[in-house]
Amino acid sequence: xxxxxxxxxxxxxxxxxxxxxxxxxxxxxxxxxxxxxxxxxxxxxxxxxxxxxxxxxxxxxxxxxxxxxxxxxxxxxxxxxxxxxxxxxxxxxxxxxxxxxxxxxxxxxxxxxxxxxxxxxxxxxxxxxxxxxxxxxxxxxxxxxxxxxxxxxxxxxxxxxxxxxxxxxxxxxxxxxxxxxxxxxxxxxxxxxxxxxxxxxxxxxxxxxxxxxxxxxxxxxxxxxxxxxxxxxxxxxxxxxxxxxxxxxxxxxxxxxxxxxxxxxxxxxxxxxxxxxxxxxxxxxxxxxxxxxxxxxxxxxxxxxxxxxxxxxxxxxxxxx
Amino acid sequence: xxxxxxxxxxxxxxxxxxxxxxxxxxxxxxxxxxxxxxxxxxxxxxxxxxxxxxxxxxxxxxxxxxxxxxxxxxxxxxxxxxxxxxxxxxxxxxxxxxxxxxxxxxxxxxxxxxxxxxxxxxxxxxxxxxxxxxxxxxxxxxxxxxxxxxxxxxxxxxxxxxxxxxxxxxxxxxxxxxxxxxxxxxxxxxxxxxxxxxxxxxxxxxxxxxxxxxxxxxxxxxxxxxxxxxxxxxxxxxxxxxxxxxxxxxxxxxxxxxxxxxxxxxxxxxxxxxxxxxxxxxxxxxxxxxxxxxxxxxxxxxxxxxxxxxxxxxxxxxxxxxxxxxxxxxxxxxxxxxxxxxxx
Numbered sequence: 069x070x071x072x073x074x075x076x077x078x079x080x081x082x083x084x085x086x087x088x089x090x091x092x093x094x095x096x097x098x099x100x101x102x103x104x105x106x107x108x109x110x111x112x113x114x115x116x117x118x119x120x121x122x123x124x125x126x127x128x129x130x131x132x133x134x135x136x137x138x139x140x141x142x143x144x145x146x147x148x149x150x151x152x153x154x155x156x157x158x159x160x161x162x163x164x165x166x167x168x169x170x171x172x173x174x175x176x177x178x179x180x181x182x183x184x185x186x187x188x189x190x191x192x193x194x195x196x197x198x199x200x201x202x203x204x205x206x207x208x209x210x211x212x213x214x215x216x217x218x219x220x221x222x223x224x225x226x227x228x229x230x231x232x233x234x235x236x237x238x239x240x241x242x243x244x245x246x247x248x249x250x251x252x253x254x255x256x257x258x259x260x261x262x263x264x265x266x267x268x269x270x271x272x273x274x275x276x277x278x279x280x281x282x283x284x285x286x287x288x289x290x291x292x293x294x295x296x297x298x299x300x301x302x303x304x305x306x307x308x309x310x311x312x313x314x315x316x317x318x319x320x321x322x323x324x325x326x327x328x329x330x331x332x333x334x335x336x337x338x339x340x341x342x343x344x345x346x347x348x349x350x351x352x353x354x355x356x357x358x359x360x361x362x363x364x365x366x367x368x369x370x371x372x373x374x375x376x377x378x379x380x381x382x383x384x385x386x387x388x389x
Numbered sequence: 390x391x392x393x394x395x396x397x398x399x400x401x402x403x404x405x406x407x408x409x410x411x412x413x414x415x416x417x418x419x420x421x422x423x424x425x426x427x428x429x430x431x432x433x434x435x436x437x438x439x440x441x442x443x444x445x446x447x448x449x450x451x452x453x454x455x456x457x458x459x460x461x462x463x464x465x466x467x468x469x470x471x472x473x474x475x476x477x478x479x480x481x482x483x484x485x486x487x488x489x490x491x492x493x494x495x496x497x498x499x500x501x502x503x504x505x506x507x508x509x510x511x512x513x514x515x516x517x518x519x520x521x522x523x524x525x526x527x528x529x530x531x532x533x534x535x536x537x538x539x540x541x542x543x544x545x546x547x548x549x550x551x552x553x554x555x556x557x558x559x560x561x562x563x564x565x566x567x568x569x570x571x572x573x574x575x576x577x578x579x580x581x582x583x584x585x586x587x588x589x590x591x592x593x594x595x596x597x598x599x600x601x602x603x604x605x606x607x608x609x610x611x612x613x614x615x616x617x618x619x620x621x622x623x624x625x626x627x628x629x630x631x632x633x634x635x636x637x638x639x640x641x642x643x644x645x646x647x648x649x650x651x652x653x654x655x656x657x658x659x660x661x662x663x664x665x666x667x668x669x670x671x672x673x674x675x676x677x678x679x680x681x682x683x684x685x686x687x688x689x690x691x692x693x694x695x696x697x698x699x700x701x702x703x704x705x706x707x708x709x710x711x712x713x714x715x716x717x718x719x720x721x722x723x724x725x726x727x728x729x730x731x732x733x
Contacts, residue, residue, distance in 0.1 A: 187714075
């Protein structure tokens with residue numbers, strides 16, 4: 069790209085466009101926080117901030133895994149079903165030990181990821197279809213484990229996981245923060261992260277360059293499944309019940325929205341971790357702001373729809389054709 | 390991949406000798422793996438349940454139960470062949486149903502016109518954003534999913550009200566009356582399928598749909614009006630959602646704002662099981678019919694067992710989906726390898 073030969077004015081508007089495209093989600097998030105500080109009573113109160121963080125952290129955790137998957141030009145529709153599976157695992161094993169329960173939930177997530185990843189990497193099935201199978205079946209399996217019921221969970225360790233705070237910050241938010249930093253380091257600093265981006269950019273070229281394409285793709289789905297399972301454990305511990313019918317319902321859509329609003333294109337080849345976190349925070353804040361200002365749930369959905377369209381409209385690649 | 394890929398070696402010459410029978414069977418399996426699976430399931434159902442499964446009455450009820458999914462899947466097939474996807478169909482169906490029940494207070498004609506008009510309009514808007522705005526269909530229709538569900542909730546006062554079609558309005562006959570012993574929705578779905586087949590196989594519109602799905606650039610170079618085609622495709626999808634919603638409302642005499650959740654993925658599953666590739670450019674409506682029918686039969690068989698809870702239906706459907714798609718992919722890769730393509 070040589071911009072030198074172009075008129076100066078063109079370059080500056082182009083720069084403005086690029087700026088909005090790159091930093092739009094942070095600008096929008098900042099503007100929304102500012103608006104709330106001025107217009108919403110008790111917005112900056114500790115309780116409200118804690119509540120928002122608790123509500124958003126499962127979405128952030130799932131969206132982090134989703135960002136990696138989308139980076140390889142994939143998608144994972146089964147994250148909600150994986151959360152339900154994790155919840156059912158917790159209900160099955162919590163009587164033995166909460167740690168075994170958490171471990172088995174994570175194992176379920178890893179197995180789900182292995183299944184998805186193998187279908188994509190070894191059988192060459194398109195990611196939407198490959199993960200659709202588990203999307204349909206996973207919740208059914210979870211319901212079969214709990215015999216179709218909601219199982220209440222009484223366990224001090226899990227309860228603490230849902231209620232305790234570290235320096236005033238809810239534990240689930242601390243976990244989400246740590247995972248965010250970890251994933252950001254993985255993407256920016258490791259060869260695994262570079263491989264993800266190379267595969268998403270051009271799978272054929274990545275194969276030609278001798279990159280370990282299949283192992284990377286499988287690992288990405290495994291990470292996504294494990295993170296979804298962790299989110300399932302957190303949701304279960306907070307509500308003190310495993311309800312496979314509703315745990316993680318529609319979270320795949322929230323997670324994909326967060327990733328896309330955060331500036332990661334669905335066509336792969338790029339992963340923006342900080343943007344994904346900001347995207348999740350933005351959508352959460354939009355929703356709670358609208359509700360706090362007496363808009364109904366239905367209006368809030370429609371405004372969210374408009375924001376998604378606007379975000380993608382500004383980010384779309386103007387260079388194409 | 391694309392039609393103008395010069396790096397690929399020329400295809401090996403087609404040999405004139407007649408294909409072996411096993412290859413014919415394999416080719417058929419690859420194109421529509423749903424059909425053999427469907428046959429196995431049908432025979433199995435007949436052996437286990439006999440008359441209660443094979444009866445004309447049971448098949449008539451299956452036809453009506455599957456009709457809404459079939460109407461949606463016809464549109465979804467066209468959209469997917471064009472290389473797109475529509476996630477908004479479940480919400481749009483709910484919106485159509487709610488608007489039918491809401492508008493029925495003014496009479497039966499508004500009860501038909503309002504949902505069809507609104508759903509078509511939303512579909513056209515999505516098509517405009519995808520075609521003219523060059524935005525990814527996945528995202529646009531994801532936003533459409535939120536928007537249509539939000540609107541459906543708004544019309545029913547945030548889900549607190551379920552509008553009921555006043556008794557005596559003839560619009561309910563669309564969902565409840567029978568023709569030749571089979572409910573009207575099944576006949577309307579059949580009509581939609583036939584219209585879809587004419588569009589896809591007999592009109593230039595269909596050829597353009599395949600062309601866009603095969604390679605958008607090549608289609609553009611051939612003079613296909615890609616933008617207009619995309620707008621029309623998503624508009625048609627919206628109209629079909631409106632029709633399906635109208636029928637659902639007419640059948641139950643009410644418009645529930647929560648119905649149709651997850652229908653988009655069920656429709657995609659039916660289309661994919663039917664052998665249409667999500668990458669676009671390949672597939673057809675015959676396979677989709679088999680896919681819809683297969684899902685309907687599975688549902689019916691699990692209901693027949695009775696003691697089995699409904700969530701096993703999810704397990705079985707999901708397993709079938711994975712199985713069929715894996716088989717399809719394995720056959721396709723085998724064929725690609727044989728023709729000298731590098732498969733990775």
